[in-house]
Amino acid sequence: MSGALVNPVPVLPSRGCSDLPVLRERGQREVFCGLTGIVWLHRKIQDAFFLVVGSRTCAHLIQSAAGVMIFAEPRFATAVMEERDLAGLADANEELDKAVSRLIERRPDIRMLFLVGSCPSEVIKLDLSRAAGRLSERYSPDVRILNYSGSGIETTFTQGEDNCLAALVPQLPESRAETSQLLVVGALADVVEDQFARLFDAMGIENVRFLPPRRARDLPPVGPSTRYLLAQPFLGETARVLDERGASRIAAPFPLGAEGTTLWLKAAAEAFEIDPMQFRAATAAAEARARRALEPYHAELSGRSIFFFPDSQLEIPLARMLSRELGMQLTEVGTPYLHRHHLAEELALLPENTQLSEGQDVDRQLDRARTARPDISVCGLGLANPLEAEGLTTKWSIELLFTPIQGYEQAGDLAALFARPLDRKTRLRV
Amino acid sequence: MQLTVWTYEGPPHIGAMRVATAMEGVHYVLHAPQGDTYADLLFTMIERRDKRPPVTYTTFEARDLGTDTAALFQRTLKDAYERFRPQAMLVGASCTAELIQDDPAGLAKASNLPVPVIPLELPSYQRKENWGAAETFYQIVRTLAGPQAPTAVTQRRDANRRPVCNILGPTALGFRHRDDVTEIRKLLGEVGIDVAVVAPLGASPADIARLGEADFNVVLYPEIAGVAAKWLKRTFGQDFTTTVPIGHGATRDFVSEVRRIAGLPEEETIDSRPASNLPWFSRSVDSNYLTGKRVFVFGDATHALAAARVATEEFGFTLCGLGTYSREFARDIRAAAEKYGVEPLICDDYLDVEQAIAAAQPELVLGTQMERHIAKRLGVACAVISAPVHVQDYPARYSPQMGFEGANVLWDSWVHPLVMGLEEHLLGMFRDDFEFHDEAQPSHLGAGARIPAEPASASTTSAIPPADASQVRKPASLDGDLISFDWLTEAEAELKKIPFFVRGKARRNTEKFALERGLSEITVETLYDAKAHYSR
Numbered sequence: 001m002s003g004a005l006v007n008p009v010p011v012l013p014s015r016g017c018s019d020l021p022v023l024r025e026r027g028q029r030e031v032f033c034g035l036t037g038i039v040w041l042h043r044k045i046q047d048a049f050f051l052v053v054g055s056r057t058c059a060h061l062i063q064s065a066a067g068v069m070i071f072a073e074p075r076f077a078t079a080v081m082e083e084r085d086l087a088g089l090a091d092a093n094e095e096l097d098k099a100v101s102r103l104i105e106r107r108p109d110i111r112m113l114f115l116v117g118s119c120p121s122e123v124i125k126l127d128l129s130r131a132a133g134r135l136s137e138r139y140s141p142d143v144r145i146l147n148y149s150g151s152g153i154e155t156t157f158t159q160g161e162d163n164c165l166a167a168l169v170p171q172l173p174e175s176r177a178e179t180s181q182l183l184v185v186g187a188l189a190d191v192v193e194d195q196f197a198r199l200f201d202a203m204g205i206e207n208v209r210f211l212p213p214r215r216a217r218d219l220p221p222v223g224p225s226t227r228y229l230l231a232q233p234f235l236g237e238t239a240r241v242l243d244e245r246g247a248s249r250i251a252a253p254f255p256l257g258a259e260g261t262t263l264w265l266k267a268a269a270e271a272f273e274i275d276p277m278q279f280r281a282a283t284a285a286a287e288a289r290a291r292r293a294l295e296p297y298h299a300e301l302s303g304r305s306i307f308f309f310p311d312s313q314l315e316i317p318l319a320r321m322l323s324r325e326l327g328m329q330l331t332e333v334g335t336p337y338l339h340r341h342h343l344a345e346e347l348a349l350l351p352e353n354t355q356l357s358e359g360q361d362v363d364r365q366l367d368r369a370r371t372a373r374p375d376i377s378v379c380g381l382g383l384a385n386p387l388e389a390e391g392l393t394t395k396w397s398i399e400l401l402f403t404p405i406q407g408y409e410q411a412g413d414l415a416a417l418f419a420r421p422l423d424r425k426t427r428l429r430v
Numbered sequence: 431m432q433l434t435v436w437t438y439e440g441p442p443h444i445g446a447m448r449v450a451t452a453m454e455g456v457h458y459v460l461h462a463p464q465g466d467t468y469a470d471l472l473f474t475m476i477e478r479r480d481k482r483p484p485v486t487y488t489t490f491e492a493r494d495l496g497t498d499t500a501a502l503f504q505r506t507l508k509d510a511y512e513r514f515r516p517q518a519m520l521v522g523a524s525c526t527a528e529l530i531q532d533d534p535a536g537l538a539k540a541s542n543l544p545v546p547v548i549p550l551e552l553p554s555y556q557r558k559e560n561w562g563a564a565e566t567f568y569q570i571v572r573t574l575a576g577p578q579a580p581t582a583v584t585q586r587r588d589a590n591r592r593p594v595c596n597i598l599g600p601t602a603l604g605f606r607h608r609d610d611v612t613e614i615r616k617l618l619g620e621v622g623i624d625v626a627v628v629a630p631l632g633a634s635p636a637d638i639a640r641l642g643e644a645d646f647n648v649v650l651y652p653e654i655a656g657v658a659a660k661w662l663k664r665t666f667g668q669d670f671t672t673t674v675p676i677g678h679g680a681t682r683d684f685v686s687e688v689r690r691i692a693g694l695p696e697e698e699t700i701d702s703r704p705a706s707n708l709p710w711f712s713r714s715v716d717s718n719y720l721t722g723k724r725v726f727v728f729g730d731a732t733h734a735l736a737a738a739r740v741a742t743e744e745f746g747f748t749l750c751g752l753g754t755y756s757r758e759f760a761r762d763i764r765a766a767a768e769k770y771g772v773e774p775l776i777c778d779d780y781l782d783v784e785q786a787i788a789a790a791q792p793e794l795v796l797g798t799q800m801e802r803h804i805a806k807r808l809g810v811a812c813a814v815i816s817a818p819v820h821v822q823d824y825p826a827r828y829s830p831q832m833g834f835e836g837a838n839v840l841w842d843s844w845v846h847p848l849v850m851g852l853e854e855h856l857l858g859m860f861r862d863d864f865e866f867h868d869e870a871q872p873s874h875l876g877a878g879a880r881i882p883a884e885p886a887s888a889s890t891t892s893a894i895p896p897a898d899a900s901q902v903r904k905p906a907s908l909d910g911d912l913i914s915f916d917w918l919t920e921a922e923a924e925l926k927k928i929p930f931f932v933r934g935k936a937r938r939n940t941e942k943f944a945l946e947r948g949l950s951e952i953t954v955e956t957l958y959d960a961k962a963h964y965s966r
Binding site (some may be wrong): 027028029030031032033034035036053054055056057060061063064065066074075078079080081082083085086094095096098099103119120122123124151152153154156178380381382383384385386388389 | 433434439444464472479489494495525
């Protein structure tokens with residue numbers, strides 16, 4: 001059948017859980033492209049605007065993904081390429097300049113404009129970085145114009161955020177601090193960000209900054225004294241450019257669940273040589289509260305099996321949290337891309353027999369899910385209802401990006417997201 | 431490049447997917463980059479289908495571009511055939527694949543599959559969703575029904591059987607297509623006409639092959655089935671209907687048209703009791719206050735034209751704007767706009783539509799999901815009459831737009847957003863009520879306002895949170911910016927006494943009146959002079 005397309009390459013299992021065998025597959029991938037990141041990023045950075053340079057498909061994608069939101073003034077738009085742009089009848093750069101000037105006239109409140117590359121603009125090799133430089137000169141200092149790619153050929157879903165933050169990094173001011181400074185990287189819900197800021201403060205880590213900032217003008221400084229902590233697992237490129245600026249990463253598992261949050265905070269505490277007593281004092285009450293919140297869900301979810309289709313790269317940290325803190329059985333944990341270095345701490349915590357898969361051939365993966373018949377399948381919206389119709393319970397995965405799930409106070413909410421579909425199934429009598 | 435905030439239509443391959451997904455036994459292999467599978471959720475979430483669309487994507491990535499993407503396409507095609515065993519296949523490219531020019535048509539031919547393979551040429555940078563659906567349906571019909579074409583069109587009617595027709599046009603992700611088909615099938619049955627094939631919705635390739643057997647075609651959605659119907663007329667001599675049965679009058683006209691085409695006698699006696707509740711509801715005195723309400727209509731051409739007729743002839747509204755995003759039907763819209771004495775708006779730029787609506791100052795907007803956004807910003811009542819629509823317009827209940835039951839649905843859904851009669855009168859009489867006031871939602875629409883414990887001053891009683899309130903006022907300044915008039919305080923205060931849904935129009939008329947007479951300031955007198963002049 002589709003054997004020609006697929007080369008499952010089981011890596012030889014060797015010592016420890018960090019070297020779990022990974023099933024690598026190629027075929028149809030049922031995933032979003034990086035443009036989707038705009039749907040949450042435009043709300044996080046409030047005075048930024050995202051202009052996609054692409055086709056009508058790109059415009060249609062963003063509006064379908066953001067469809068239910070009613071915008072008085074949306075903070076994203078698409079410059080749709082037309083026949084003239086492709087045939088060389090119109091200078092694509094001039095056309096782009098026109099679109100940008102029309103936009104900036106309409107929205108004088110914009111302080112930062114991202115030109116977001118798409119598949120069509122990448123394929124015709126429209127040089128958006130040059131365009132961004134040229135336009136920056138024209139509109140500086142009022143508007144800073146940056147570019148990154150959110151194309152499907154280069155990015156999967158959350159990698160759009162990675163590329164966006166990576167584009168921000170060269171813009172960050174040089175840090176002149178003598179002592180170490182902490183930078184938390186990855187878009188978090190405002191409420192989560194505030195909780196983390198309070199915890200770091202209680203631990204005695206001062207001047208913690210977050211990337212992305214809530215406003216384009218509040219860019220955090222970066223330099224050799226910067227230690228950064230990734231809050232999200234999909235930030236490979238951002239980490240690389242932060243390293244180039246001299247910053248160094250604090251290795252940690254991701255702050256999901258009570259245990260994950262403690263380990264994540266602890267990694268920072270150790271890097272900043274915080275007294276363990278002070279660390280416990282700052283975190284103990286919140287951690288205990290998180291564990292209490294998880295208890296009822298442990299009763300509901302323990303022993304249930306779960307199958308992850310690849311989507312956001314959050315799958316491995318989530319699987320770790322669900323198996324260790326809620327006792328769930330992992331059948332297959334799919335991820336669109338596995339960054340072994342950033343996920344080393346996570347992989348070490350996974351149960352030994354976990355089946356990991358990287359990439360996707362969706363039809364074959366569906367066959368495996370149908371055979372395994374897991375109690376919950378975590379998948380995208382294109383698969384969720386069809387699987388429900390086949391009698392499988394699903395948890396649609398994008399919600400995990402749109403809900404505050406990190407940190408102690410959200411541990412119970414995170415568990416609830418997985419318990420709710422099962423709860424619903426037992427309630428319904430129709 | 432065109433700056434686009436919202437797009438009324440998707441790219442043409444979405445139209446092709448709508449046709450493929452509507453049908454049975456057809457599979458579509460789409461050469462497209464990773465990420466274009468987002469389109470699946472239009473069908474699984476918005477239309478709430480319980481199956482994956484029959485579409486396989488090649489989902490190529492950047493690293494594939496260095497290799498043989500054509501080979502990737504061929505493998506995907508072969509695998510999809512093996513797995514799904516369809517009776518016919520569609521092959522095509524999305525916008526990005528169009529740029530790399532792998533020629534799906536040639537590759538599919540070379541693959542030598544044992545089923546018909548229909549190549550689709552959909553120019554993504556020129557055309558859009560409905561065009562894509564029409565072209566796809568046309569190609570399917572040509573390929574699958576074509577071989578059945580008689581050498582010469584012969585007399586087809588067997589006098590002893592009931593006339594038979596096809597219903598053409600309904601697709602997946604169509605606005606109320608599911609229930610329209612049910613309603614029209616029932617209506618045709620009552621007239622004495624049988625339905626052979628409904629296509630594309632629910633049809634298999636075998637069904638398409640027997641399209642030629644029917645006596646004539648009923649075209650419900652000209653945007654999608656128009657091209658195919660014309661081809662069927664040329665090839666099989668099948669007449670097709672041109673009246674779209676949306677509204678009571680149009681449904682009656684439709685019945686006469688199918689009777690004529692089917693060779694049935696004229697209806698003997700016009701039944702004194704109409705088949706729809708709309709005529710009586712509209713004649714009942716409760717509807718008196720609907721007379722002359724200003725309505726702006728925008729949507730696809732079919733629904734916009736139908737809505738214009740229903741709004742004016744069956745609701746007694748006044749049309750103050752008519753437009754469509756369907757460029758293919760621009761001529762029909764222009765002709766209709768001339769008849770109604772309004773400016774036609776042929777455009778797919780959301781911002782231009784917003785401007786036109788703000789300028790027309792309607793009391794009701796009949797439009798798409800996007801006009802709902804606009805109407806919300808402008809604080810105008812709105813009902814949805816056309817795609818694009820969101821999940822709430824794929825309802826569980828029976829809600830056709832077509833036929834006599836469709837007219838009932840139109841009645842309820844268009845009247846609903848308007849302020850009800852008594853409330854409208856009271857708002858005109860008493861201006862300072864803390865609970866029922868201009869900016870509060872009509873009280874039958876529920877939780878608009880939280881009533882403060884004690885009546886506060888007028889400005890703080892606003893039902894809308896401050897952020898929204900500023901947006902609601904925006905358009906007033908927007909259109910007021912053109913020429914600034916010196917409204918005397920008293921006149922301004924008097925203007926505020928006019929109910930809010932006609933206030934914008936009153937301001938406009940007064941300013942126009944003042945301009946024509948060269949008046950530099952506007953007094954209470956000017957306001958009432960203008961009122962008398964235009965006597966709305």
